[in-house]
Amino acid sequence: MDRLMNIKKMKTVLPVIAFLILSAVNTQAINKVGTVGAQFLKLTVGARYVGMGDAYTCAVSDANAVFCNPAAMTGIEGYDATFSHRGWIAGITHEAAAVVRNVEGIGSFGLGAVMLGADDMEITTTAQQDGTGSYFTYRDIAVSFSYARRLTDKFSTGLTVKYIDQQIYTVHAKGWAFDVGTYYWTGFKTLRFGMTIQNFGPDMTPGGSYLDTQVSGLFLEEKEFSYGEYPLPVKFTVGLAYDFRITETIKTTLTVDALHPNDYTERAHVGVEGMYLKVLALRGGYKINYEEEAFTAGFGLKYRNMAFDYAYSDVGVFKGTSTFSLGFSF
Numbered sequence: 001m002d003r004l005m006n007i008k009k010m011k012t013v014l015p016v017i018a019f020l021i022l023s024a025v026n027t028q029a030i031n032k033v034g035t036v037g038a039q040f041l042k043l044t045v046g047a048r049y050v051g052m053g054d055a056y057t058c059a060v061s062d063a064n065a066v067f068c069n070p071a072a073m074t075g076i077e078g079y080d081a082t083f084s085h086r087g088w089i090a091g092i093t094h095e096a097a098a099v100v101r102n103v104e105g106i107g108s109f110g111l112g113a114v115m116l117g118a119d120d121m122e123i124t125t126t127a128q129q130d131g132t133g134s135y136f137t138y139r140d141i142a143v144s145f146s147y148a149r150r151l152t153d154k155f156s157t158g159l160t161v162k163y164i165d166q167q168i169y170t171v172h173a174k175g176w177a178f179d180v181g182t183y184y185w186t187g188f189k190t191l192r193f194g195m196t197i198q199n200f201g202p203d204m205t206p207g208g209s210y211l212d213t214q215v216s217g218l219f220l221e222e223k224e225f226s227y228g229e230y231p232l233p234v235k236f237t238v239g240l241a242y243d244f245r246i247t248e249t250i251k252t253t254l255t256v257d258a259l260h261p262n263d264y265t266e267r268a269h270v271g272v273e274g275m276y277l278k279v280l281a282l283r284g285g286y287k288i289n290y291e292e293e294a295f296t297a298g299f300g301l302k303y304r305n306m307a308f309d310y311a312y313s314d315v316g317v318f319k320g321t322s323t324f325s326l327g328f329s330f
Contacts, residue, residue: 036263037230038164040116040140041177041199044068045084045096047325051298051311052271053285055255057239058183058192059271062307062327063098066112066146069196069239070158071183073108073148076100076329084325089318092118100146108158110146115139123169136169146179154185164204164232171208177201177232190243197236203229234262251275265289271296278302283311292316298323305329 046064049056056068063080065072079101086094098112117139122131141164148158160179166172181196206227213222241255257269271285281300287293298311307327312320 035231036233037173037204038140038166038175038199038232040094040114041142041164042233042235042261043086043088043094043114043116045094045098045112045114046082047084047298047309047311047323048273048281048283048300049271050086050313050323051283051285051296051300051309052255052273053269053287053296055239055257055269055271055285057181057196057237057255057257058194058241059239059253059255059273062329063100063110063112064096064325065148065158066098066100066110066144066160067096067114069181069183069194070110070146070148070160070179071156071181071194071196073100073110073146073158074102074150074156074183076102076108078102078330080327080329082325082327084323086323087321088116089315089321090118092116107147107149110144110148110160112144112146112160112162113142115141138168140167141165148181154187156183157181158183164201166204166206171206171227173204173206173227175201175204175232190241192241194239194241195237196239197234199232199234201232203231205229231262236260246274249277281309292318 044050044054044056045067049060049064049068052059060068060072061075063082079099081099084096088094094116096114098110100108100110102108120135120137123134123136124131142162144160144162146158146160148156150156158181162177164175164177177199178201179196179198181194183194185192209224209226211222211224213220237257237259239255239257241253244252246252253273255271259267267290268288269285273281273283275281279302283298285296292315293313295314296311298309300307300309305328309325311323315321
């Protein structure tokens with residue numbers, strides 16, 4: 001009887017695995033690079049998940065579920081809080097913080113904030129190429145609220161609503177978006193399956209206008225134009241995760257995500273984590289169908305209710321980036 005049940009479960013899982021493989025190798029569609037804005041929303045939050053190659057859909061188990069898969073918040077007991085810092089390329093930094101509270105019988109609630117920005121930069125002009133003495137600001141911010149609930153003992157769903165604010169110099173754009181996630185324990189040993197749709201929302205349009213000089217007959221004419229709108233980086237992800245018990249003290253987690261973004265062909269993320277005594281973790285990952293990004297690695301240390309994680313990402317010609325995270329549960 002048990003053997004028959006396992007066969008039935010595998011019949012359900014195999015089509016999902018086939019979809020992941022087909023998505024990973026399908027690179028025939030036309031790339032639409034640069035056709036969407038708010039690209040900072042695509043950066044992964046949390047050193048643990050960066051170290052696992054951004055394969056987080058079914059691996060996330062802390063407050064970073066607010067950013068990764070809101071349905072996974074239902075696996076958190078009590079409170080959980082995380083803080084993350086990432087040194088991105090060209091002197092840009094990526095900061096994030098989140099907190100999740102599980103309320104018995106009601107659901108899980110989460111708050112998150114993420115910011116991408118750089119130090120103020122000096123304004124230059126064609127006449128003053130060494131700088132004008134004035135500076136401008138660049139920063140992107142997203143603040144989110146999440147809710148998740150278990151519908152059965154094996155299936156959870158969650159929703160994140162986020163407010164987006166982008167600014168560079170005097171140009172300002174504001175908008176909103178939402179993420180929807182699901183998390184399902186298949187019942188076949190430790191196999192988990194999840195799906196997310198992230199950054200779904202209306203197009204954003206910067207406020208104000210700008211002046212541009214155009215040729216009109218024999219003369220140059222300065223005209224005023226409004227900024228155009230741009231879509232958000234919508235992404236559909238399907239993920240699987242499975243735990244292998246190597247010994248009584250060592251557990252290995254394998255996780256795979258297949259992505260369908262609206263600005264590129266299909267991609268895939270593969271990650272692995274080895275955990276020793278729930279204290280020390282070593283991680284690695286690989287990102288498929290990226291021009292610059294590829295390998296990732298990291299480690300984690302946990303002591304009682306505190307966790308520290310570090311990750312290194314290979315970014316090709318931009319060299320590597322480092323991510324640090326600190327988490328608390330209580």
